[in-house]
Amino acid sequence: MILDATAGTRIMWRIENHNPYFHLKPDVFLDIRAEVKPDIVADWCYLPFREGTFDTIIFDPPHVHVGPKSAMFRRYGRISLRDFRRKMIRLPEEFHRVMKEKSLLIVKICDRNGRLDILTRNFGRKFKRIRMTESKNPGKAKPTKSKKYFPTYWIEYERC
Numbered sequence: 545m546i547l548d549a550t551a552g553t554r555i556m557w558r559i560e561n562h563n564p565y566f567h568l569k570p571d572v573f574l575d576i577r578a579e580v581k582p583d584i585v586a587d588w589c590y591l592p593f594r595e596g597t598f599d600t601i602i603f604d605p606p607h608v609h610v611g612p613k614s615a616m617f618r619r620y621g622r623i624s625l626r627d628f629r630r631k632m633i634r635l636p637e638e639f640h641r642v643m644k645e646k647s648l649l650i651v652k653i654c655d656r657n658g659r660l661d662i663l664t665r666n667f668g669r670k671f672k673r674i675r676m677t678e679s680k681n682p683g684k685a686k687p688t689k690s691k692k693y694f695p696t697y698w699i700e701y702e703r704c
Contacts, residue, residue, distance in 0.1 A: 546570045546600045547642075549588045553580055556604060556652070564677070564698060565650055570602065589634045593642045601639055604652040605659070628659060632666040640670040640703060649701040660697060671701035 548554070551573035556563050574591070575582035586592050588603070606623040623631070639649060649671055653660055664673070676699045 545572065545598050546602070547572045547574060547593075547598045548602045549574050549591070549639075550602075550604045550606065551575045551580065551582045552577075552604075552606075556602075563652075565602065568600065568602070568650075589631050589638055591638055591642050595641050596644045597642050598647060599644055600648045600650065601643060602650045602652075603639070605663075625659075629662055632662050636667050636670040643703045645703065647703045649703065651699040651701065652696060653699070654696050664699070667701055670704060672704050674700040674702055676700075 546568055548556075548570040551570075552575055554573060557566070557570070572584060573582045574584045574586055574588065576585065576587050578585045584592065605628065612622075643649065649667075651663065651667070653663055667673075676697055679696045679698065
């Protein structure tokens, strides 16, 4: 079984050139926001599943520091950097719990505000990193007002 732990509007599964894992088809879509109509409404730090349920988890955390009326917020949600740091302490334990042995965790993260460092430091305790690829301008992304792109990373981990 495959879990998309941060499903949002499921845009990741509608834009093929943006997602190298487009061929995967999640069985369960989870999000904390009921308005995006996930299969299950829950916080990714407190997953309502038994131990060893999933073969693969896809995780694309919300963005940090986007405005509450912005398209980015409506489409992807947001999280404060403080909450992101706090959740990254618990999250590896929770993902580890619901994943089968030697299963795959796929993380997509935009490296803005040092989130990549926070994430990799915490996931290294329970997961072995297999591969990391960078995508500087996925799809038809437009530059921000500062004309700067923030690189997006796709990271594969194996559950230890």
